[in-house]
Amino acid sequence: MSPFARPIISSPVISKLWLKYPRTWKYILNIGLLMKYKTIKLEELPTYIRLRSSFNLHIDPNENRGRALLISNGITQKHVVKFWEESVKAFSPTTVLDIGVNYGECLFSVEYPSKAKIYGIEANKQLLSFINKSKSTHPNQKQIKIINAFASNKEQKTQAFYVDKNWSGTSSGKEIYSGMVEKHLVKTITVDSLLKEEKLFKERILFKIDVEGYEPFVLEGMKSVIKKSAEVLGIIEFDSTYIKRSGTNIDLFLKKLSVNFKIYMFDNFGELHLIADPTMTSLQDMFKSREIHTDLILVKSESIAYFLS
Numbered sequence: 001m002s003p004f005a006r007p008i009i010s011s012p013v014i015s016k017l018w019l020k021y022p023r024t025w026k027y028i029l030n031i032g033l034l035m036k037y038k039t040i041k042l043e044e045l046p047t048y049i050r051l052r053s054s055f056n057l058h059i060d061p062n063e064n065r066g067r068a069l070l071i072s073n074g075i076t077q078k079h080v081v082k083f084w085e086e087s088v089k090a091f092s093p094t095t096v097l098d099i100g101v102n103y104g105e106c107l108f109s110v111e112y113p114s115k116a117k118i119y120g121i122e123a124n125k126q127l128l129s130f131i132n133k134s135k136s137t138h139p140n141q142k143q144i145k146i147i148n149a150f151a152s153n154k155e156q157k158t159q160a161f162y163v164d165k166n167w168s169g170t171s172s173g174k175e176i177y178s179g180m181v182e183k184h185l186v187k188t189i190t191v192d193s194l195l196k197e198e199k200l201f202k203e204r205i206l207f208k209i210d211v212e213g214y215e216p217f218v219l220e221g222m223k224s225v226i227k228k229s230a231e232v233l234g235i236i237e238f239d240s241t242y243i244k245r246s247g248t249n250i251d252l253f254l255k256k257l258s259v260n261f262k263i264y265m266f267d268n269f270g271e272l273h274l275i276a277d278p279t280m281t282s283l284q285d286m287f288k289s290r291e292i293h294t295d296l297i298l299v300k301s302e303s304i305a306y307f308l309s
Contacts, residue, residue: 026166029064032071048133049074051109053085058133059103065168066130069103077105079266080295083235084208085110091233091304093206095198097121097191099151099218100210101131102168107144108134118143119194123150123161123186123211124171149189151211153220157188172212174245190221200228204304207234213242216253226260232300240280240292254278261298272297 030040037045045061049069057074059066068076075081084106087093094116098107101122112118118140122131125148135141150159150173164170165180175183191207205225209215215236219226226232243250255278257263263275265286275282275296283292 026064029067029071033067036071046070051075053109053111055108055111055139056134056137057104057108058130060127060130063168064166066103069105074105075109080208080210080235081106081109083295083297087206087233088112091204091206091231093233094202094204095119095195095206095229097205097207099191099207100212101127101146102210103127104131104134106208107131108138112140112143114140114143116140116143117198118145120144120146121149121151121189122146123148123159123173123184124163124168125184125186126163127168147189147194148186150186151191151209151218151221152188152214153190153217154188155190155193155221158185159188160184161186170212172242173214174212174242191218192222192224195225200225201230203229203231205229205232205234207232209234209236211237213239213244213246213248216243216246216248216256219257223260226300229300231304232261232298233304234298236296236298238292238294238296240283250280254280257296257298261300262302264297264299265294 033040033045039045042062047061048056048058051057051074057069059069061067061070065076088110092113094113096112096116096118098104098120101107101120104120107118107120120131122128128146128148131146135144135146138144150161152159159173160175161184162172162174162176163182163184164176165182170176209218211218215238240250243253258278263278264272265275266272284290287294
């Protein structure tokens, strides 16, 4: 059994349902809070969560993803956090990239090697105070650099970023239609520019990318890092609806991925399998669904694939 085993996700998750049924989901969250904390009064709710690692995750209890994290003990993406924890332990990365930090559910879930360089990139400036509070008590705080920017394939450009005040997880570089959206302008950054001074031939890169359909742009902006680094291991959100909304041809994206990586996915039993034919059609056949929402594990070198099995 894979150490990263999880049930497959073959349909859009809570974040999409939130956009469609905001009142229903807010009601459900309130029920969850009432059951756990015996109150839904903002002033009586905790402002941080003690993770199972014993580290603190600070959240905004007035924002619904923060409230969901309160209910779930700081873990709303169990499979991603499990992958992250096991990868840090087994892969021992020298450079860590969490792109699309949100509150830091992954970033602050684990202790890193003492010499690792750790970067968290988050476009939503309204989350920065919570992220920095979590950083301030983390054992690797001096190694962690938090960057308020929109990770992309272009450096130092201005990008519109739409912050969903209801559910921070759906904030996006593409305009979204919700009753509580704020438009912000943020600077773009590429991973290649961020790591341009590093001696990449020695680096073991671990990354997570969750940016609501802009994953192809982030990967395009780190192609030099991927090419030059000794070993690269990552997990990306793959949501066909969001990726198409970003203007990306999905088959072309999958083809580019297969040039640089071995691509793995989880089956219904939680086992990881190599995707031999990385096309949208093959994914639709496997998932029995027109649109796909899952996570892909990307492995550059076969030498690091051993602990995935």
